[in-house]
Amino acid sequence: MKQDIVREKVIKDKKIYIVENHHEVILPWSEYASNNEIVPVLLTFDHHMDTRTAFYRHSCAINECEWKTISKKLLSTVDIDNLSDITSSLDKLRNNEHIDFSLKTDMISHAVIFSLLGVGICKDYSNDKIYYVDPFCTSTCMKESHDEECLLNTYNTVIESDELIFKLKQINKFIPGFFTDNSITKKFILDIDLDCFHTKKAINPTNISILNYLINNAEIITIATEGSYVELEKKEDDINEFYLLDKLLSHIENALK
Template identity: 30%
Template sequence: MRQVQNPDVKSENICGKPVFTFDSHHEALLPWAECALAVGDAPRPRLLTLDYHSDTRPAFITHSTVDIANAMDDEGWEERAAAEVAKIDVHEVETVRDAVVNLRFDEHISAAVQSRIIDIAFAIVGGLITNEYQSNEQNAAETEWSERHKHTPWVPKPKAPPPYTYSIPKERIIELPRQKVSSSDQPRSKGYADQALESDFLRRHLEFIEAITQSAGVPGLFEAPFILDIDLDYFNTRQSIQPANHDIFHELIRRAEIITIAREPKCVTDLQKPGEKLSSEWLEAELKRHISEALSALPIKSL
C-alpha cells in the first residue's frame, strides 16, 4: 500500500503491517481512504475502533454550524454538512485532506461512513456511550414505552426478553454495549479500564459483532477487510495496555488490513486514572511492541 504523503501522519511498516500514527484522531481519514482505495469496493473495509470516546458526532456539524452559519442561526446546517461530505472522493487525496481540515473532534467516523470510505464501523468505547446499540426487540419495546410514557410516566423502561434479532442502523455505526465484568468493576472504574485488551473482554465484543452480522445478513467482521483503529486515550491504566492474556488482541493485529493510532496526548493525560503516570509516547511504544510481537509469532488460535 502506498504511504500517505502528509506531514501530520507518520506511516511505517512493522513486520509487514502498515501502521499509521497521528496526533489528532480525525486525521485517520487519510489512511482510511488509502486503505479503501487499495482494497476496492468488493467489499469496502470495515472499521473496528477502540476509543475512550464514541467519536460518532455527525460529520462537519461543527464546521457547518460555527464556521459557516451566521450568528446563532443554524438552519440548513445538515445540507451544508452533506455538501462537505459530497466533496470527498477517495480517488482524489486532496479532497480527503480538505475534509480533514474542516473536520473537528469526533466527526471522522461519520465522515468515513457517509463518504463510503468505510462500510460499517464497530466501536468499543471505554467512556460514555452516546448511542448504545440495541436489538430490534429492545428498540421496539422502548418505542412503545415512550409513547405510553407520556400518559403513564411512572412505568419503568422495559427490558425485551430474548431471543433477539439485529439490524445495521442507517448510520452504519455500531457503538457496542458495555461488557459485564466483575461486580466490583463498574464502567469507567479502574478495574473496568484494566480489562481494555484482555482476551475475554474482547472476545465477548467480537461474539456480539458476529451475532449482529449474522442476524443482519451481512458479512462478518473477518469476512471483509477491516481496519484496526486505536485511540491511545482508550488506555487509562498501565495494566490496560499490559493485559494478562493478549491472544485475541494479537489476532486482531494480525488480521487487520492496516492499523491506525491516534496519539491524542492531552486526552491521554486528562483521562488516565490517578497515579498511572501515562503519556502518549509510552503508550505508543507499548502498542507498537504488541504489534511487533503479534506479527513475529505464529497465531495461537483462531477467533
C-alpha cells in the first residue's frame, strides 16, 4: 500500500482507508481482492455517480476516435495482484473512473451507488452491474412534484436510518435477496465520498443505527475526502472536508466500540 496516497486506520480489527482523490481507493480495494476469494459488492455514498468508463479521458487524449480500443487494451494488462499495475493504472485514471475499472478487473462484483443527482432507482445504461439508488426525494414524501425543500430533505437524510433501510431494500430489485430480514446477505465494501454530506445535519443524523450496522459488517471501509468537491457541493459555509472526516471517523469509532 502506498502510504503517501492512502492513510490506514485500524479500529477494533476494522480497516479504514482514507484517500484524497476517489479513484485512489483502487489501492485498498485491490489489496482486499488479492487476499480474499469472494468478490464483494460495493456500496458507495457519493454526490456524483462516478461511473465513467475506465481510462476514458486518458484514452481520448491519445486518440479520441479510438478511445474504446485503447481503454480495453489498458484494462487487459492489469493484474490486480500486482501493486505496480495498480499504481500505474492510478496515473491513467480520473476520480470518476474507478468503479468501472474495479468491476472490469473483478475487484468488486456489483456497484450500488447512493448518489444525490436524482437519477432514480435504476441500472446503468451501459453496465448492468452498476445500480443507482438515488430517489428523487425522501421515502416519506407524498408530493407529486418535488421542489427545493424536497432536495434539502434528501441531502439532510443521506445516512438517516429510515432512509437507509428504504434504499437497502431497493437493492433487492437488482441483487435478489441482498437485504433480507434487515440484514445484508453478501460481503460488501463500504465506500464514502465526503461530498455526499452537504449540511451539518447530514453528517449528524438523528438515528444512526443502520450506518452503525454497515460499519460493523463491511469488509473494509474506504473514505475519499475530495476537498474541492466538498466545497463545491456544500450548502452551508461552516463545513469542510476536515469537519466531515472528523465526524465520520467519530461515527465509525462509536459504532465499533
